[in-house]
Amino acid sequence: MHTQQWKQRAIFLLIGALAALAVVFLTGADLATSSQIGRYRMCCTPRGSFTEIYVIDTTNGMVKWLGNSDDAKPFDEIK
Secondary structure, three states, X not given: OHHHHHHHHHHHHHHHHHHHHHHHHHHOOOOHHHOOOOOEEEEEEEEOOEEXXXXXXXXXXXXXXXXXXXXXXXXXHOO
């Protein structure tokens, strides 16, 4: 009888571990193709005592210069 309890507990432990592992894997299975990671690249160029900053959108090749007034603006609003 005592051996039967250990077998049953081991089976429940295995089922619980597999269920937890399935949750971990399925949680990370988001649509990775729609990720925006790495979409924008930043390039800094020193020019005298001032550093110019350019942002490149790698999906369409658009390049924008960031000035002092553009610090808090989204990429689409920068001219």
